Amino acid sequence: MLSAIRRLYVPVQPTVSGHNGQVGYVEHLPAPELQPYIYCYWQLQTREQLQEPFVYRVVADGCIDIYLERCNPAAAYVMGFCRRYTEFALENSFDYIGIRFLPGMLPLLFGVHAAELSNRYEALDSVLPQLAAFLAAQADPALPVTQLAALLDAYFLGRLGAVARADMRFYGALTMILERSGVLNIETELNTGLSARQLRRVFAQYVGDTPKTFSKVVRFQHVLHAKPSAQSLKYNKVFLDAGYYDQAHFIKEFRNLYGVTPGHAFGR
Structure with missing residues (x-):
């Protein structure tokens, strides 16, 4: 039943438009064993410095995301289910990495209570300190995203054996x-x-x-x-x-x- 959720649901975020291709958004698939739980790893980055700050709109998609700026990986956040869109004012230059969990899956993997995260974002180290420490140690800006994805795969695959029994x-x-x-x-x-x-x-x-x-x-x-x-x-x-x-x-x-x-x- 868990594997059916990914087949039935494709959470959509708007494509990044404007800025003449100076801002890019790319999604990467996790390992096959993780795909019932994690929809994608994503990257939002500037390809060259912008003339003005960038406002990024996140539409409601029913998912929970973890994200961080690669130049400051110790400051990672988790954003819960949102019942409306959210806008983030970003700098002129940025490189964000994120992990998008399918509905119901972050609580299953880590035992967090989703309602405690809803309609806001929280510092990851106050919610999942071990994962926050792992990201702070591994999310080197110089590391290619494909290699970072492989490290994330290894970390989350290690969690599968500790997953609580699903309701x-x-x-x-x-x-x-x-x-x-x-x-x-x-x-x-x-x-x-x-x-x-x-x-x-x-x-x-x-x-x-x-x-x-x-x-x-x-x-x-x-x-x-x-x-x-x-x-x-x-x-x-x-x-x-x-x-x-x-x-x-x-x-x-x-x-x-x-x-x-x-x-x-x-x-x-």
Whole structure:
């Protein structure tokens, strides 16, 4: 069941645009054994110094990320589930490395409570001090990213033997939401053997928010993955197929999760 999550869910972040190719974003796959848990290792870097600071927008994707600036690897952070977009004001020159965990997987690997990280970022050394120490020692700016990825693979593969037993009722509920692209009635269609109270508790523990909020993010991500044109959104009413009540509902929720309107995101 865990391996199905990656097949069912592809978290999308906007491509870096503007700045004439001076800023690049690249994703790297982890080792095959880690792919049910880690979606990717990513790098966001300037290829040459910018004339002005760079604002990077992260859209809601249901995942938990660990990230650090390679020139200061001791200052690593973990960013929890976010129910809206987040913007980071970066410097004129930067080289960030990140680890994106699929929904529910960082808590499974490390035993952290996801709700304690939600809608904010925390210093990694206050949450996972051993991992923070490992990153501080290994994330040398001169080390090629492929070699750093191999070191990360080795570290996380070593964690697999210590993974706690997964609550398959939670992962069953997670899978059902992903199979339906977030379009379902949580109260009546999420039949997992858990009461509504238990379901909220396990989603807070593993995801960091309620099943309803997580489903909203999944539905939004499904629209991003479909890459609709602005014209198809306007005339084909794609948002209705995605479970939104009407265009106003879609635009309001999209803007909250992305930071701009659908027309701006997909081109007018």
